[in-house]
Amino acid sequence: MAYEHCSVAREGRVTIVTINRPDRMNALHPPANAELETIFNDFAADPEQWVAILTGAGPRAFSAGNDLRYQAEGNAVTVPKTGFAGLTSRWDLDKPIIAAVNGVAMGGGFEIALACDIILASDTATFALPEPKVGLAALAGGLHRLPRTIGVKRAMGMILTGRSVSAAEGKALGFVHDVVAPEALLDAARALAAQICELSPMSIRASKQVVSRSLDTPSLQAAYEGQMAHPAVNALWKSEDLREGPLAFAQKRKPEWKGK
Numbered sequence: 173m174a175y176e177h178c179s180v181a182r183e184g185r186v187t188i189v190t191i192n193r194p195d196r197m198n199a200l201h202p203p204a205n206a207e208l209e210t211i212f213n214d215f216a217a218d219p220e221q222w223v224a225i226l227t228g229a230g231p232r233a234f235s236a237g238n239d240l241r242y243q244a245e246g247n248a249v250t251v252p253k254t255g256f257a258g259l260t261s262r263w264d265l266d267k268p269i270i271a272a273v274n275g276v277a278m279g280g281g282f283e284i285a286l287a288c289d290i291i292l293a294s295d296t297a298t299f300a301l302p303e304p305k306v307g308l309a310a311l312a313g314g315l316h317r318l319p320r321t322i323g324v325k326r327a328m329g330m331i332l333t334g335r336s337v338s339a340a341e342g343k344a345l346g347f348v349h350d351v352v353a354p355e356a357l358l359d360a361a362r363a364l365a366a367q368i369c370e371l372s373p374m375s376i377r378a379s380k381q382v383v384s385r386s387l388d389t390p391s392l393q394a395a396y397e398g399q400m401a402h403p404a405v406n407a408l409w410k411s412e413d414l415r416e417g418p419l420a421f422a423q424k425r426k427p428e429w430k431g432k
Contacts, residue, residue: 177204194230209258237279293339
């Protein structure tokens with residue numbers, strides 16, 4: 173399927189999604205959000221796709237967030253049920269997503285990256301939640317995800333000033349996994365995706381679900397005792413992969429994961 177504001181490439185088990193509005197710093201408007209929702213719906217439903225990489229077209233921006241120019245032109249601003257970029261309000265996707273941040277990740281752009289599981293950044297990337305500078309607030313998840321990622325006090329230092337943070341500082345704060353040269357970013361994302369694809373996708377999905385559903389559980393004991401009830405954990409225990417892993421280990425060979 174051809175898209176106007178995004179592009180999709182599938183490389184083996186990996187789906188690479190590129191926001192393609194470089195003339196607007198890859199800012200998102202309702203048509204782009206709708207496309208991204210469809211793309212991630214398809215990714216979620218495709219058993220052959222195990223990992224996604226999300227990036228932006230061109231060297232300047234991952235995404236500058238909401239397209240304020242589009243809004244200022246008098247157009248209605250709507251967001252799909254799954255949220256900004258089809259991700260910020262998507263709560264049931266247990267497949268991992270890597271954000272390859274190739275430049276500016278501002279406002280909603282940073283919120284999209286925070287909705288991904290791992291953030292890789294080029295050394296030219298910058299991050300901010302500057303919404304208060306234009307009379308808005310980071311209500312697409314940034315005010316919730318950033319404190320959970322780096323701690324309340326560090327997050328408030330960014331949120332209440334709207335300041336920009338470099339990729340290096342993002343790594344020091346803990347929300348950036350690694351920083352690479354711009355020309356190496358996509359290859360680094362591919363290499364990380366390849367590492368994930370070497371593991372059982374059933375195990376990966378169970379692990380992601382346990383982490384995401386346990387973060388707000390009142391106690392460690394409650395989180396520990398409740399993890400066996402999670403659907404992805406149940407699916408893991410019933411899967412072919414659960415049998416294949418120990419068998420491959422015993423036979424001293426590489427596992428042939430089925431993802432089921």
